[in-house]
Structures are given as C-alpha cells and as structure tokens.
Amino acid sequence: PKPTFLHDYRPPAYRVTHTELSFDLEPGATRVKASLHLERHPQREAGSPLMLDGEQLELKSIAIDGQPLDDDEYSLSETGLTVHRVPERFRLDTEVEIAPEENTALEGLYLSNGMYCTQCEAEGFRRITFYPDRPDVMATFSTTVIGDQARLPVLLSNGNPVERGELPNGKHFVTWEDPHPKPCYLFALVGGDLKKVEDRFTTMSGREVALQIWVEEENLGKTGHAMASLKRAMKWDEETYGREYDLDLFMIVAVNDFNMGAMENKGLNIFNSAAVLTHPKTATDVAFQRVESIVAHEYFHNWSGNRVTCRDWFQLSLKEGFTVFRDQCFSADANSAPVKRIEDASFFRTAQFAEDAGPTAHPVRPDHYIEIGNFYTLTIYEKGAEVVRMLCNLVGWETFRRGSDLYFERFDGQAVTIEDFVSCMAEVSGLDLSQFMRWYSQAGTPEIDAYGEYDYANAEYHLTLRQRTPVTPGQADKQPLHIPVRMGLVGTKSGRDLSLNLEGEDLGTAAVIHLREAEQSFVFTDVSEAPVPSLLRGFSAPVQLRFPYSREDLAFLLANDSDGFNRWDAGQRLAMLALDDLIAAHRNGVEKVMDPRIVEAFRALLERGSDDKAVLAEMLTLPSEAYIAEQQPLVDVDAIHAARTFVKQSLAVTLRDEFMALFEANRSDEPYAPEPEQIGARSLKNVALSYLMAIEDEQGIELTQAQFDADHNMTDVRHALTLLTHSSRDELADPALRAFGEKWAHDPLVMDQWFSLQVTRPQADALDRVKFLMAHPAFSMKNPNNIRALIGAFANQNRVNFHRADGESYRLLADVVIELNRLNPEVAARLITPLTRWQRFDEARQGLMKGELERIRAERLSPNVYEVVEKALA
Ligand code: DPP
Ligand code: ZN
Numbered sequence: 001p002k003p004t005f006l007h008d009y010r011p012p013a014y015r016v017t018h019t020e021l022s023f024d025l026e027p028g029a030t031r032v033k034a035s036l037h038l039e040r041h042p043q044r045e046a047g048s049p050l051m052l053d054g055e056q057l058e059l060k061s062i063a064i065d066g067q068p069l070d071d072d073e074y075s076l077s078e079t080g081l082t083v084h085r086v087p088e089r090f091r092l093d094t095e096v097e098i099a100p101e102e103n104t105a106l107e108g109l110y111l112s113n114g115m116y117c118t119q120c121e122a123e124g125f126r127r128i129t130f131y132p133d134r135p136d137v138m139a140t141f142s143t144t145v146i147g148d149q150a151r152l153p154v155l156l157s158n159g160n161p162v163e164r165g166e167l168p169n170g171k172h173f174v175t176w177e178d179p180h181p182k183p184c185y186l187f188a189l190v191g192g193d194l195k196k197v198e199d200r201f202t203t204m205s206g207r208e209v210a211l212q213i214w215v216e217e218e219n220l221g222k223t224g225h226a227m228a229s230l231k232r233a234m235k236w237d238e239e240t241y242g243r244e245y246d247l248d249l250f251m252i253v254a255v256n257d258f259n260m261g262a263m264e265n266k267g268l269n270i271f272n273s274a275a276v277l278t279h280p281k282t283a284t285d286v287a288f289q290r291v292e293s294i295v296a297h298e299y300f301h302n303w304s305g306n307r308v309t310c311r312d313w314f315q316l317s318l319k320e321g322f323t324v325f326r327d328q329c330f331s332a333d334a335n336s337a338p339v340k341r342i343e344d345a346s347f348f349r350t351a352q353f354a355e356d357a358g359p360t361a362h363p364v365r366p367d368h369y370i371e372i373g374n375f376y377t378l379t380i381y382e383k384g385a386e387v388v389r390m391l392c393n394l395v396g397w398e399t400f401r402r403g404s405d406l407y408f409e410r411f412d413g414q415a416v417t418i419e420d421f422v423s424c425m426a427e428v429s430g431l432d433l434s435q436f437m438r439w440y441s442q443a444g445t446p447e448i449d450a451y452g453e454y455d456y457a458n459a460e461y462h463l464t465l466r467q468r469t470p471v472t473p474g475q476a477d478k479q480p481l482h483i484p485v486r487m488g489l490v491g492t493k494s495g496r497d498l499s500l501n502l503e504g505e506d507l508g509t510a511a512v513i514h515l516r517e518a519e520q521s522f523v524f525t526d527v528s529e530a531p532v533p534s535l536l537r538g539f540s541a542p543v544q545l546r547f548p549y550s551r552e553d554l555a556f557l558l559a560n561d562s563d564g565f566n567r568w569d570a571g572q573r574l575a576m577l578a579l580d581d582l583i584a585a586h587r588n589g590v591e592k593v594m595d596p597r598i599v600e601a602f603r604a605l606l607e608r609g610s611d612d613k614a615v616l617a618e619m620l621t622l623p624s625e626a627y628i629a630e631q632q633p634l635v636d637v638d639a640i641h642a643a644r645t646f647v648k649q650s651l652a653v654t655l656r657d658e659f660m661a662l663f664e665a666n667r668s669d670e671p672y673a674p675e676p677e678q679i680g681a682r683s684l685k686n687v688a689l690s691y692l693m694a695i696e697d698e699q700g701i702e703l704t705q706a707q708f709d710a711d712h713n714m715t716d717v718r719h720a721l722t723l724l725t726h727s728s729r730d731e732l733a734d735p736a737l738r739a740f741g742e743k744w745a746h747d748p749l750v751m752d753q754w755f756s757l758q759v760t761r762p763q764a765d766a767l768d769r770v771k772f773l774m775a776h777p778a779f780s781m782k783n784p785n786n787i788r789a790l791i792g793a794f795a796n797q798n799r800v801n802f803h804r805a806d807g808e809s810y811r812l813l814a815d816v817v818i819e820l821n822r823l824n825p826e827v828a829a830r831l832i833t834p835l836t837r838w839q840r841f842d843e844a845r846q847g848l849m850k851g852e853l854e855r856i857r858a859e860r861l862s863p864n865v866y867e868v869v870e871k872a873l874a
Contacts, residue, residue, distance in 0.1 A: 001863040003368040006314040012132050013048040014038045014086070016139040019184075021129065023109075025100075025116055025147040025191050030109070031060070032096050034129040037139075039089040050083040050092070053126035053133040056108075057096040065090050081130045094130050103127070104782050104823040107373075112257035113216070115192030116152070117270055119263060122313055122372045125184035135310045136415040138181040146173040147191045154214065156190040158182070158266045160248055178266055180246065181413055183309055188265030190214070190253050197223045201231055201245070204238045209245050214253040215277070222277035225288055225674060226252065226295050233296035236330050241404055243303045252276060252295070256748060259784050259826050260376065262294050264301035271298070274749055274785055280672035282750050284715040285682060288674035292334065297327040308411045313372040317364045317440070318418050320376075321384020325392070328385060335676045338564035339614040345539040345565070346572075346618075348386070350627040352378040353544065356445045357630075358837050359871045361472040365418055365440040370867040373826045379443070386542040387439045390484055391422070393512065393540060394436070395429040403428040435482040435516060443472040446481055446543040448515070454530045461489055461524040461531055465515045467543075473874065483515040486540035488562065489524065489531035495560040497534075501525045510563075512540065532556055537563040551577055555601045559608075564615055571619050574601060575647065579628055582643035587636060592643070594650035602651055606658040613666065613680030617687045622647060625799050635840045637803045641762065645694070652691040663688040663703065672713040686719045693723040701732065708736055714750075722757045733761075751778040752789035759794040766801040767809050770794050781819060784827045791816050795834045802834060803841065807848035810835060814852035818859055825862030832856070832865065836872035 020035040040046060059076060062069050064086060074083045083092070103110035108127025109118050118124065126133040145155040149172040159178030166172050194214040201209045211230060213223040230252070237243045251268045258272035275294040278287060304326060305319035332340040355361060355378050362375070364384045369375055392400040403425040411420060418440055426433045446469045453462045465485065469478035488497045488510045497509035502524055513522055532553045536545045549557075549570075554577070557570035578595045585592045602620065610616035622644055629635045652659065666685035670678065689707070692700025708720035721740055725733045737758065744750035755778075759770050770790060773779060779786050795802050795813050802809045813835060820828035838849035850873065857869045 001370045001866055003370050004372075006312070006365075006367040009312050009314075011041050011043050012134060012137050013041055013044045014050055014132065015041050016132060016137050018142070019131075019139045020142045022144040023146060023189060023191075025145065025152060027101065028099075030098050030100055032098060032129045034092075034094050034096075034131070036092045036094075036131070038086070038092055046088065047085075050086045051132075052081045052083075052130040053123070054080045054096075054130040055126050057098060057127070057130065059130075060095040060097055061093070062095075063093045066093070080126070096129055098128065105826065106257055106259045106784070106824060107826065109189065110257070112255045113192075114151075115194065115216075115255065116147075116190065117192075117253065117255050118187065118189045118265075119259060119270065120187050120265070121185040121263060122316075122376075123185075125187055128187075131184055133184055134312065135183040135185060136312065138183050138309070138413070138415060140181050141178045141187065142175065143178075143187075143189065144173055144175045145189060145191060146171055151193065152191040154190070154192055154194045154196075156188075156214070156251060156253065156268055158186070158188055158268050160267075178247075180266060180307070182266050182306060183415065186264070186266045186306055186309075188263070188268040188270055190268065190270070193217075194253065195220055197227060199227050199231065201234050201250075203234075203244045205244060207244075207248070209234075209247070210249050212249070212251045213276070214251060215273075216254075219254065219273070219277050222279045222282070225278040226271075226276045226291055229292040229295040230299060232292075232334065233299045233330060236296070236333065237300060237303070237326075240329070241303070241326070241401065243300075243408070245302060246307070250299075252298075256785070257783050259824070262298050264298040264305055266302070266306050269298045271295075272785065274752070277749060278674075280713045281711075282714055282744075282747060284718055284753075285674060285679045286715075289331065289335065289679075292674075293327050293331045296330045297323055300326045300330075303408055307413065308408060309415045311415045311417050313369070313375070314365055314367065315417050316372075316375060317380045317384030317387075318416070318421055320381045321364065321388050322421070324381050324385035325388040328389075336612055336614045336680065338568075338612060339618060339680075341538060341565050342568050342615070342618045344382075346627070348378070348382050348539075348542065349544075350624060350630055352382050352542070353445050353630055354626075354837065355379055356383070356443060356472070357470070358839075359473055359874060360833075360836055360868060361443045363441050363443045363475075367441070371825075371829070371863040373864055374829050374867055383542055386539075390439070390541055391425050391433075391436070393484055393486070394433075395425055395431060399429045400425065433482075435480075438479055438481050442469055442478055442481065443475055444469045444478065446483065446541075448483070448485075448536075448543050448545045450533070450535060450545060450547040452533050452547070454527065456530070459525070459527050461527045461533075463522045463524070463533060464519065465513075465522070466519045467515055468518070473871065480516060480518045483541045483543060484512045485515055485535060485545075486510065486512045486537040488534045488537065489527060490534055490557065490560055490562070491529040491531050492556065493529045495556075497562050498527055498529070498531055501527075510537065534561045534563055534566045536566075538565045539569075549573060551595070551597050555597060558601055558619075559604060564612075568615065568619050571601065571605075572623050574598060575622050576628070576631060578647060579623070579640075579643050580631075582646055583628075583632070583636065583639045586639040586642045592646050594647065598647070599651060599654050603655060603658065606655060606662060613684045614676065615680075617680065617683035620684075620687050620691075626797075629799065629840070634842065636842070637799045641800045648691065648694045652695045652697070656692070656695070656697065659688040659691045660699070663692070669712070672715075682715050686716070689719070690723060693727060696727060696729070701727075705732070705736075714753075718753055718757065722760075725757055726761045726763075728763070745778065748778065748783075748785070752785050755779065755786070755790040756793040756797075759790055760798045762798070762800055764801070766794065766798050767804065767812065770812065781816075782823060784824065787816070787820070787827055787831065792831060795831070803845060805844065807845075807851070810848050810852045814856050817856055817865065821856075821859060821862050821865045825864035828862070829864035829868045832868050832872070836868065838872070 016036050018037040022033040024031040100109045107124035143157040155174040157176035159176050162177045163175040195217045196212045196214045199211045247267045254273040254276045256273050261275045262271040300323050304322045407424040449466045451464045491498045500507040500511045554570045554574040561567040578598045628640050666681040704720045704723050724736045838846045
C-alpha cells in the first residue's frame with residue numbers, strides 16, 4: 001500500500017450536485033442504484049476521466065444520461081471505476097450488488113443483530129456504491145430504502161421522510177430527502193425491527209424538532225439519559241455558540257456491533273449501544289457521563305463537522321479537535337468542572353503522551369497516511385482539543401466566540417482546512433498566530449524545564465522556562481512552540497496568590513505568560529515573600545512540565561494552591577516522588593519504607609475534606625500504573641505494581657479509621673441519579689473502600705460484600721465486584737462472579753463489564769481467564785465491544801500480566817490481531833497499540849514483543865495493520 005500525501009491535494013475533477021440512491025435490502029442480493037448529477041469542477045481542466053471509488057462492489061449496469069456504456073468506455077479495478085470520456089455536466093446511473101451479510105469489517109453497509117446499518121466515515125461509502133468518496137464533494141441526497149415489511153418495519157436515512165408505501169412481495173419503501181449538501185461520509189441508512197422513544201425540542205427561533213431514539217425493544221427503558229443529554233446539548237449549543245439545529249427530525253439509533261463510539265451522520269446519528277444505553281442497574285456513573293458527552297459530541301458535529309466539513313482527511317482534527325473541545329466544555333458545565341479537567345488531563349498525560357512518544361506519533365495534522373482509519377487517534381481528537389483550548393485561552397472566550405461565528409458564517413456548506421479555522425481566530429483577535437500553527441504540524445510532547453529563584457534583596461522572582469520537543473518519526477528538527485503557561489506565585493507565608501508584576505505590568509494574581517523562545521526568563525518584581533510557583537494551571541498547554549519541587553513545596557501546594565487542578569497535580573507529583581524511591585528500592589531488593597510526608601499529606605486531605613467530593617476522590621487516588629510507567633525511563637511493570645501497592649497499603653494501614661469514616665459518611669440509600677453530588681459521594685465512598693480492600697481489612701470485606709449484595713446501582717455493584725475479584729481470595733471472587741455472570745447473561749453491555757473486571761485482576765491466572773472467557777457464549781470475535789472489553793482491557797490495563805516474562809500474553813494478542821486482520825482490520829490495527837510500545841521495556845521483553853510484531857508482519861495484511869506494524873518495526 002502507498003501513502004497519500006497532504007501536499008498532493010487537488011480539488012476533484014467532477015463535483016456531485018445531487019445524489020439519488022435506492023437500496024433494495026434483499027438477503028443475499030442487496031442492490032444499490034445510484035444516480036449522480038455530476039459537473040466538471042471549475043478549477044479542473046476539461047476532458048479529465050471520471051474516477052470513482054468503489055470496493056467490493058459487483059457492477060450490474062452503468063449509463064450516462066440514460067445511455068448504457070460499452071465495456072471499452074470504462075474500466076474497473078479493485079479500488080474503483082474509471083469512465084474515460086464524460087461530458088461537462090451529466091447524470092451517471094449505476095447499479096451494484098453488495099453483501100452486507102458478509103461484511104465483518106463493519107465499514108459500509110452491514111448487519112448487526114439482524115439489522116442493516118452503515119458506517120461510512122472515513123471511507124466506507126465506497127463499499128456501498130461507486131462515488132467520489134472524499135469529503136470535499138458535497139451533494140444533496142435523496143434516498144429510497146426498500147425492505148421486507150415484516151423483518152424490516154423501520155427504514156431510515158438522512159433528512160426528512162417524504163414518501164412511503166407498500167410494494168409487491170411483502171415489501172415496503174421509504175424515501176428520505178436531505179436538503180443539506182453533505183459529503184458521503186455522513187450518509188446513513190438503517191433497516192430493522194426497531195422501536196422508538198420520542199421527544200421534542202423547540203429551537204431558539206421557535207422551530208419544533210422531533211427527537212427519536214431507535215433501539216431494540218428490550219432496550220426501550222435505557223434511553224432516558226441519552227434523550228435528556230441530547231436536549232441539554234441542543235440548548236447548550238444555542239446558548240454557548242449560537243448554533244441551532246437545522247432539520248425537523250433528529251434521530252439516534254443504537255447498534256451492538258460498531259467500530260467506534262458513535263457517528264454524526266446528518267440527522268441520523270448511529271451509536272454504539274455502549275455509548276447510548278444506560279440504566280442505573282446496568283451502567284456505571286462513568287458510563288452515564290460518557291453517554292452524556294458522546295451524545296453531545298455527535299450533536300455538536302452538526303455544525304462543527306457537517307455544516308462546515310473537512311477539505312480532506314488530513315484536516316480531521318478540524319472537526320474532531322474543535323468538537324471534543326466543545327463536548328469537554330459542555331460536560332464541565334453539566335458536572336464538576338475541576339473534576340472534568342482532572343479526568344481529561346490525567347487521561348491525556350497517560351495515553352496521548354504515550355502515543356506521542358511512540359512509533360506511531362503524528363502531528364495533529366498529519367502530512368501523510370496509508371490508511372486514514374488509523375488516524376482516529378488521541379492526537380487528532382484530544383491533542384486537537386487541547387490546541388483549540390489554547391487558542392480559546394489565548395484570544396479569550398468572547399473573541400473565540402466571535403471567531404467561531406465568523407468561521408460558521410463564512411464557511412457554511414463548505415469543506416475547509418485548519419488554516420481557515422485559525423485564520424478566523426487571527427482575524428477577530430488581531431493576533432499573529434503563525435508560530436502557533438506549529439502545534440498542528442509538529443508531533444511529540446513538548447517538554448518544559450522550569451527553574452525559579454527568589455531574590456530576597458530585590459523582592460524579585462526569576463523564572464526561567466526552557467522548551468524542547470523530542471524527535472519523532474520523520475521529524476528530526478523541532479521549532480519552538482508558542483506555549484501559554486497559566487501560573488501563579490503562592491506566598492509561603494500567607495499561602496495566598498501574590499500579585500504578579502512582570503516587566504512593569506500588573507497581571508493580577510493569576511496570569512498567562514507566553515513562552516515562545518527555546519529559553520525565556522521572566523522577572524517578577526515586588527514579590528513580597530518567598531513564593532512557590534504554581535505552573536501550567538488547569539493544564540494550560542499539552543506539555544510535560546518539570547520543576548525541581550521539594551516534597552515540602554508539593555505538600556504546600558497541595559494544601560494551598562488556589563487552582564484546584566494544580567492542587568491535585570501537586571498531590572500526584574508528591575506521590576510520584578515517593579513512588580520513584582520505592583520503585584528503585586524494589587529493583588535493588590532493598591526494604592521499602594513509606595515516606596511519612598505522603599501519609600501526612602493524605603491525612604490532611606482526609607481531615608480537611610472538600611466541598612467538591614469528586615475532586616477529593618481524585619486527590620485520594622494514586623497515579624495509575626500506566627501513568628507511573630510513562631514517567632519512567634525504562635518500564636519495570638513489576639516494580640511499578642509493587643511500589644504502588646505498597647503505597648496504597650501503607651496509607652490504608654495508617655489511615656484505616658479515616659477511610660472507614662469516609663466510607664460511612666458517604667454511603668446513601670437515595671434512589672440512583674447520575675447527578676454530580678451523588679456521583680462525587682459515590683466516588684469518594686468507593687475510593688475509601690478500595691483502600692480498605694488493599695489491606696483486605698475484615699470489616700472492609702464485609703462492607704464490600706454487602707455493597708455487592710445490596711445491588712443498589714451498577715456503579716456500586718461493579719466497584720464491589722471488582723474489589724472482590726482483584727483480591728487475593730478466590731473464595732470471595734468466585735461466587736460473586738458466578739452470580740453476576742448468570743444474572744446478566746442476557747445483557748451484552750453488562751457482560752462486557754464482567755469480562756473486563758476479571759481480566760484486569762492482578763493475580764497470575766489472568767491470562768488463563770482471558771483464554772477461558774474467549775470461549776464464553778457471550779464473547780464473539782466479530783463484536784468490537786467484546787474485543788475491547790476482553791482483549792483490549794487485558795492488554796492495556798493489566799500491565800503485570802500482559803507483560804509476563806514468558807511472552808505468552810504478547811503471543812495471545814498477536815494471535816487475536818492476526819485473526820481480526822481478516823475480519824475487522826480497523827479494530828485489529830487499534831489492538832496492536834500495546835505491542836508498538838516495545839522500546840519502553842527491558843531487552844528480553846523487547847525481543848518478545850518485536851518477535852510477535854514480526855509474526856504479524858509475515859501475514860497477508862490489511863493496509864490498516866500493515867501501516868501500524870511497519871511503523872512499530874521501523
Ligand atoms: N466522527 C466520529 C466521531 O468522532 C467517529 N467516527 O464522532
Ligand atoms: Zn467526532
């Protein structure tokens with residue numbers, strides 16, 4: 001396979017102004033008729049051949065302006081269709097046969113649980129019909145869907161239904177019209193036996209919109225939260241961005257087999273059932289919040305993605321970065337804002353940093369790819385969102401909003417680039433954002449080394465920041481970035497933020513300083529007392545920041561920083577210092593000793609309490625093994641696990657009564673609601689229980705079992721079951737697991753949770769459990785959620801067992817990748833990730849991991865898997 005390059009972009013030779021489609025959903029012989037109204041692109045030369053993408057299509061007929069073509073007038077290949085000579089304006093009619101029943105890749109039209117559905121982003125439409133499958137071809141669509149009335153009573157597509165009727169042989173049809181020009185990646189079709197829940201929304205201009213969520217009948221009771229989230233998101237986008245919905249109907253459909261989370265098809269969002277269905281008994285708080293944010297995310301795409309779309313797939317972050325930023329702000333408004341930021345930044349620093357440091361590192365706007373399906377990454381989505389957040393902070397919200405208005409107004413109905421977006425921000429703010437643009441083209445996590453010195457005699461504080469971005473594949477030279485560093489100076493006497501006077505300018509007590517050079521010094525004057533600097537508040541830039549804090553400094557910030565995010569971060573840094581010592585002790589076979597300063601800092605947290613319980617729960621949570629690993633030069637999974645367990649147990653032993661009191665103070669029998677206060681209390685209570693279970697405290701065990709038996713809500717039940725399953729006592733784990741597995745055998749989303757919590761147990765039998773569960777009737781290699789819940793959770797979250805010294809887990813992962821390479825290349829490619837990180841481990845493991853990558857490489861590979869494996873072994 002050959003790469004596609006950004007610099008090769010050219011507009012399409014022909015545009016499609018209108019697309020008429022007709023689907024006959026006949027088992028074993030689905031037919032698709034397409035009438036494309038085409039015209040030459042004004043910027044392209046006359047006489048070009050017409051080239052259409054098409055894969056796995058069986059062409060039945062082809063005609064131009066009603067004239068069937070002779071065999072020598074066109075040619076077919078594995079990837080498409082070329083018509084050698086065409087007029088300037090014409091209608092192309094084709095008919096193809098496709099096989100949705102055999103489609104296990106879940107791209108294009110496929111069957112999930114007997115229901116027809118589609119996934120066209122990024123390049124799935126070419127598996128439906130011959131078409132210029134690129135986002136800069138935008139057409140209005142009219143779609144007729146024909147199907148068996150009994151088996152497929154519901155037939156949906158984009159836009160509004162305009163006609164329906166009965167046909168011979170028990171069939172019926174529905175015709176849908178979408179008046180908004182759109183690229184074909186936003187096309188959707190659904191046919192199945194579905195039931196709907198309906199609601200309404202009145203837009204800010206007074207238009208009535210019907211809202212429908214379509215699900216299988218047994219899931220009708222699980223749609224309430226998604227619907228409520230949708231209405232909140234619609235309102236929020238009106239109030240915050242002035243964006244109104246533009247059709248009379250908005251539909252969401254839940255499907256069980258789906259490669260991603262959800263898809264923003266115009267008027268007809270298709271969702272992974274895991275991203276839409278909730279019920280207090282089956283979904284955790286985390287799942288409720290995830291549904292809320294994904295429903296909002298897809299809805300927000302209606303403007304940031306659909307009305308204004310991407311010129312080409314290199315611009316993917318144009319819609320994804322902006323839309324993730326929008327959904328993050330929405331969730332922050334709906335929940336605890338500091339916790340949302342802590343969760344996002346913590347995940348980012350673990351997973352995106354790892355991606356940016358590995359062999360698949362790429363810029364927010366890549367300049368080449370083999371398979372665009374491999375670029376739905378944390379860098380495009382989450383780093384893209386961080387870059388938009390920096391822009392917003394640089395220009396200020398009001399100006400950012402004006403820039404957003406300008407962007408939507410100027411580019412409505414167009415397919416545009418990241419420059420178009422940033423230039424709107426530059427225009428409304430008057431700022432020169434040319435250096436800022438490097439954030440889009442340079443891969444790698446920038447590192448900032450900071451040093452500070454207080455000059456008593458002159459009451460000055462000197463802060464020096466030095467930035468460097470490490471070399472990433474294909475990018476040896478890095479230029480300095482424009483990095484906004486939000487900061488404060490916290491007085492060590494007063495515990496307050498001191499006023500910041502920088503080069504004669506009074507910045508108040510919290511300021512953003514701009515690092516643009518490789519090294520820059522900032523001199524703050526009139527600093528009345530010795531301060532501890534609080535840097536990168538709110539994670540103001542996606543960088544790794546180092547400052548030589550002492551443990552006393554960190555304990556001080558943990559207690560006094562006015563920025564909630566940095567208070568949490570100080571606690572994490574403090575824990576990291578202790579963990580580093582313990583990891584070294586473990587490696588050197590020296591007795592581990594707990595640093596009393598950590599214990600005292602935790603005691604202080606427990607005594608002080610917090611108004612925001614969710615924040616306190618985060619502060620009491622130690623850095624994850626994955627995050628700790630990111631901070632080590634060489635990853636020693638066993639030492640990390642031992643050190644973290646030691647810290648947790650030491651805290652639990654010393655603060656046992658405090659944790660018990662915290663648990664008692666936060667339990668409740670209130671009916672479940674996914675509300676911030678309840679969620680915060682549950683988190684806090686469950687964190688306390690984790691500590692008690694870390695030492696297998698007898699009373700803690702009783703409480704855990706009681707919480708499991710009480711069966712009050714899934715958050716509590718799952719947490720209790722996880723603690724029992726991850727304990728050293730199989731007599732606690734086994735009966736609970738069995739009871740839970742039998743009770744929920746009928747519910748695939750709950751069974752996925754049951755898979756995950758077993759295969760993440762630290763005990764040495766985890767790999768055997770994975771193998772055993774792969775034969776469970778609730779597991780299928782064809783279902784991406786099952787793969788993620790069982791194989792993905794094991795490989796990504798069970799670090800001690802995935803990195804077994806005998807390499808057996810690597811072998812299992814490679815076996816699964818090899819099988820999935822045939823069934824579902826997109827999911828297969830994503831699953832390889834943990835093996836691509838081999839450079840981070842000792843030589844023996846490196847050899848084993850590379851050996852498995854080479855074994856994969858020896859297969860006949862899909863472009864998806866090929867690209868990832870080649871990069872990993874380069
Ligand atoms: N565009 C989708 C989303 O991120 C992914 N297919 O919302
Ligand atoms: Zn998206």
